[in-house]
Amino acid sequence: MFSPLQLRDCRPTRRWLTRHTASACRLVPLVLALTASSACSRRRDPQAAFEHAVKTLQHGDISGARNEAERGYEEFRGLGGEWAWRFTILRARVRYWQGMNEETLKLLATEPHPPQDGDLAVQRQRLEAVAYASTHNFPEAEQRIHDAQRLCVADYPACRGMGLTQGKLEMERGRYSQARLFFDSALAASHASGDQFSEANALLDLSYAADEQAHFDEALDRASAARQIAVSGGFADNAQAALGNMGWAYYKLGDSEKALEMFAEAKEQAAKLGDIGDQVKWLTNAAYVDMDAGELAKAQQSFQQSLNLARKISSSEDIVNSLMSLALVSEQTGKLDDAKRYADEALAMARKDENGRDVVYPLLVEARVAAHKHDIATAEADFNEVAKSADTPVFLKWEAERSLARLYEDENQLTAADGQYRTALTTFEAARCDLHQRVDSRLPFLSNAARIYEDYIQFLIERGKIDDALRVADYTRARTLTEGLGRPCKPTFSPDALNASEIARRAGGTILFYSLGQDHSYLWVVTPNRVKLFPLTAKQREIDAAVQRYRKKLEGPPEILESSNDGGVLYQILVAPAQDLLRQEVSRNNTVFIISDGGLNSLNFETLTPQPNHYWIEDVTIANAPSLRLLPASRRRGGNLAGKLLLIGNPVTPDAEPDNSYPALPNAAAQMENIEKYFPAQRQAVFARDQASPPAYLANHPEQFSYIHFVAHGTASRMNPLDSAIILSREPAANGGTTQDDSFKLYARDIIGTHPLHAELVTISACYSTGKRTYSGEGLVGLSWAFLRAGAHNVVAALWDVSDVSTPQLIDVFYAGLKRGNSPAVALRTAKFTLLHGGTFHSPFYWAPFQLYSSS
Numbered sequence: 001m002f003s004p005l006q007l008r009d010c011r012p013t014r015r016w017l018t019r020h021t022a023s024a025c026r027l028v029p030l031v032l033a034l035t036a037s038s039a040c041s042r043r044r045d046p047q048a049a050f051e052h053a054v055k056t057l058q059h060g061d062i063s064g065a066r067n068e069a070e071r072g073y074e075e076f077r078g079l080g081g082e083w084a085w086r087f088t089i090l091r092a093r094v095r096y097w098q099g100m101n102e103e104t105l106k107l108l109a110t111e112p113h114p115p116q117d118g119d120l121a122v123q124r125q126r127l128e129a130v131a132y133a134s135t136h137n138f139p140e141a142e143q144r145i146h147d148a149q150r151l152c153v154a155d156y157p158a159c160r161g162m163g164l165t166q167g168k169l170e171m172e173r174g175r176y177s178q179a180r181l182f183f184d185s186a187l188a189a190s191h192a193s194g195d196q197f198s199e200a201n202a203l204l205d206l207s208y209a210a211d212e213q214a215h216f217d218e219a220l221d222r223a224s225a226a227r228q229i230a231v232s233g234g235f236a237d238n239a240q241a242a243l244g245n246m247g248w249a250y251y252k253l254g255d256s257e258k259a260l261e262m263f264a265e266a267k268e269q270a271a272k273l274g275d276i277g278d279q280v281k282w283l284t285n286a287a288y289v290d291m292d293a294g295e296l297a298k299a300q301q302s303f304q305q306s307l308n309l310a311r312k313i314s315s316s317e318d319i320v321n322s323l324m325s326l327a328l329v330s331e332q333t334g335k336l337d338d339a340k341r342y343a344d345e346a347l348a349m350a351r352k353d354e355n356g357r358d359v360v361y362p363l364l365v366e367a368r369v370a371a372h373k374h375d376i377a378t379a380e381a382d383f384n385e386v387a388k389s390a391d392t393p394v395f396l397k398w399e400a401e402r403s404l405a406r407l408y409e410d411e412n413q414l415t416a417a418d419g420q421y422r423t424a425l426t427t428f429e430a431a432r433c434d435l436h437q438r439v440d441s442r443l444p445f446l447s448n449a450a451r452i453y454e455d456y457i458q459f460l461i462e463r464g465k466i467d468d469a470l471r472v473a474d475y476t477r478a479r480t481l482t483e484g485l486g487r488p489c490k491p492t493f494s495p496d497a498l499n500a501s502e503i504a505r506r507a508g509g510t511i512l513f514y515s516l517g518q519d520h521s522y523l524w525v526v527t528p529n530r531v532k533l534f535p536l537t538a539k540q541r542e543i544d545a546a547v548q549r550y551r552k553k554l555e556g557p558p559e560i561l562e563s564s565n566d567g568g569v570l571y572q573i574l575v576a577p578a579q580d581l582l583r584q585e586v587s588r589n590n591t592v593f594i595i596s597d598g599g600l601n602s603l604n605f606e607t608l609t610p611q612p613n614h615y616w617i618e619d620v621t622i623a624n625a626p627s628l629r630l631l632p633a634s635r636r637r638g639g640n641l642a643g644k645l646l647l648i649g650n651p652v653t654p655d656a657e658p659d660n661s662y663p664a665l666p667n668a669a670a671q672m673e674n675i676e677k678y679f680p681a682q683r684q685a686v687f688a689r690d691q692a693s694p695p696a697y698l699a700n701h702p703e704q705f706s707y708i709h710f711v712a713h714g715t716a717s718r719m720n721p722l723d724s725a726i727i728l729s730r731e732p733a734a735n736g737g738t739t740q741d742d743s744f745k746l747y748a749r750d751i752i753g754t755h756p757l758h759a760e761l762v763t764i765s766a767c768y769s770t771g772k773r774t775y776s777g778e779g780l781v782g783l784s785w786a787f788l789r790a791g792a793h794n795v796v797a798a799l800w801d802v803s804d805v806s807t808p809q810l811i812d813v814f815y816a817g818l819k820r821g822n823s824p825a826v827a828l829r830t831a832k833f834t835l836l837h838g839g840t841f842h843s844p845f846y847w848a849p850f851q852l853y854s855s856s
Contacts, residue, residue, distance in 0.1 A: 060236025063274035099277020122158035174357035217441035220249035240269035254444035356391030425493035477627035484789035509591030516540035544599030567609035643706020714766025748786035757791035769797035
């Protein structure tokens with residue numbers, strides 16, 4: 001069956017109609033004889049009224065600016081043609097900002113006695129040029145630019161913004177590289193002149209151009225810089241435009257959750273400001289996220305609303321985008337005739353405008369419609385045209401290649417299908433390597449290819465290639481983590497050879513490797529002697545929902561958990577299919593390594609219940625690993641906790657925090673004493689109270705320590721996981737000065753950005769130290785992930801709140817086991833048993849938050 005499009009691979013909505021720079025309305029000294037006026041006249045000063053209206057527009061109050069411009073026109077047009085045209089251009093400019101291109105042109109065409117030269121003439125020509133460009137009347141736009149350039153032999157203020165006007169035309173034509181040259185020039189000029197408004201506009205244009213060239217991390221940087229300037233300068237409309245552009249960049253980087261939040265806020269701000277054009281864009285973009293989430297009816301309603309608004313303001317750009325969006329959602333809901341009709345209209349508009357970029361999007365939809373109707377020749381030709389066109393952005397290219405692979409698969413052309421899947425994945429991997437080295441960009445990006453990888457894995461499984469499918473599935477895991485450990489990004493799809501059974505033998509246990517998909521979910525059981533695949537009966541969405549239900553009960557009152565069978569249900573879904581094989585292996589070696597996927601990353605498998613009142617921890621010793629490639633070999637660890645200890649904790653509670661967010665930990669000192677006793681004094685560095693600040697870690701060469709332990713609060717950021725932090729003491733101010741408000745936080749991004757670690761074990765006795773956000777292929781990203789990426793071999797961290805009362809006992813037994821020479825997995829399990837069978841703290845709430853993560 002032909003699979004649905006993954007919508008983040010589809011046409012990006014153009015977010016932003018390029019704003020004129022401030023120079024386009026900069027005032028020219030005016031010498032007017034104001035006849036029939038006296039010193040005591042009550043008539044307003046036209047200059048002051050005009051300047052106020054311009055500032056109102058710059059600050060984003062579009063409705064207010066429109067009212068002021070209309071009032072000024074009526075009040076001052078009688079003073080002469082120049083004042084009439086000043087306010088006419090301002091009225092037209094407001095309409096252009098609202099996306100009303102036809103009204104913009106009508107206003108400029110109907111005002112009598114248009115200026116033939118001077119700054120006002122240049123302003124008029126520039127404004128008509130961008131309005132014609134927005135309606136894709138390129139010959140008229142070119143003519144207006146030519147006329148403006150002819151006037152600009154003189155150095156009029158409005159001439160300084162010609163680069164933005166020319167860039168706008170090139171963007172509408174799909175000539176993004178040429179547009180960027182104009183925008184770069186405009187940015188340099190505005191920055192040199194100190195014109196912040198123009199600088200913000202140029203940065204917004206550059207973010208737009210970077211988006212269209214699939215340079216999404218650069219687009220994010222440009223939009224973020226534009227927003228910072230716009231917010232500080234009070235340019236509200238530019239600020240919401242920048243926020244929406246940031247949302248689109250996050251969406252294309254794979255972070256739909258963050259994108260949706262930004263689209264919603266930008267849409268609300270655009271509506272308040274009266275910016276209809278941007279309101280249309282954010283409405284459309286948010287609907288893309290809804291489509292990805294499977295909310296097709298909601299998305300279709302939003303797309304139809306966008307189309308109606310786009311037709312109202314006669315924005316060709318937005319009309320084409322809305323038509324393509326409706327074609328996409330119609331195809332996904334099986335309304336093939338509607339999909340064809342919308343795509344045909346969009347295609348006709350795009351070909352009329354000779355915009356190759358706008359052609360490839362509806363052409364892809366038409367190819368998919370042809371495939372649904374089994375018109376193989378048409379579908380193949382159209383898919384190939386999209387995949388090979390120079391106008392096709394990279395994210396659409398890999399989607400066309402994936403669609404072609406599915407077409408060949410459906411037609412039983414298996415060799416061609418295999419090759420096309422690999423081609424699509426190579427296209428994606430090359431795009432991923434083109435991203436900046438910034439971790440924030442690469443973390444979510446793999447989600448863009450999740451459906452391609454899922455389709456290819458399913459293709460291999462259906463052909464009996466179980467080992468190859470496992471190799472491909474493992475290739476998607478821990479990519480950003482692995483690159484942080486020194487492996488370079490490879491711009492091709494080239495999974496390494498993988499002997500899974502040999503990995504299990506060297507690790508010293510049985511591996512459970514999970515792969516959850518929208519349509520199919522699987523478990524590979526890897527033993528030292530064999531690899532066996534087990535299909536799971538539930539899909540990813542069902543499993544994720546069951547895990548979240550169980551997590552809430554694990555973190556809640558014990559009586560609610562005791563009356564629940566969610567642990568048993570999850571055991572039946574996740575483990576029972578392989579329990580006969582597992583019994584054989586566990587009888588010889590009860591160590592089990594879990595390589596999770598999706599929502600399983602937030603599940604402690606030890607809490608599953610094979611039978612009532614019996615947790616799986618009582619049968620097996622569990623450790624978690626990020627991937628098969630990073631699963632460490634079993635090492636004989638010397639006793640007596642050989643190596644040095646860095647112990648940081650029991651900090652001074654930061655004051656002035658809202659709601660007493662980080663209360664004192666009464667038992668932190670006891671926990672630290674329990675740890676200290678296992679190390680001789682000469683092999684430990686201990687920092688407590690006011691000394692337990694971030695520099696205690698960052699400035700003390702953590703790479704020299706074999707064991708690192710934190711006893712403190714932790715905070716996990718879902719929206720920005722690398723902003724997760726260990727809460728320590730505020731850093732002392734140098735020379736009696738003040739410190740930053742967040743100087744008491746040791747951030748995850750600081751951990752991965754400083755010293756490479758060689759620690760055998762890092763333990764974080766802090767709440768939610770595993771993180772709250774799961775990324776495709778990477779798992780939970782937070783403090784534990786950061787320490788693994790920095791080079792730690794093992795990390796113990798918490799999935800939820802850690803009890804200050806029970807944890808000292810657990811940690812004491814844990815270190816006692818390590819002292820005896822036990823592995824971290826065995827020592828942690830033994831420590832958990834002391835709580836599970838000890839009476840007061842038997843509930844999983846106390847012992848189950850702690851998880852062991854191991855990496856080579």
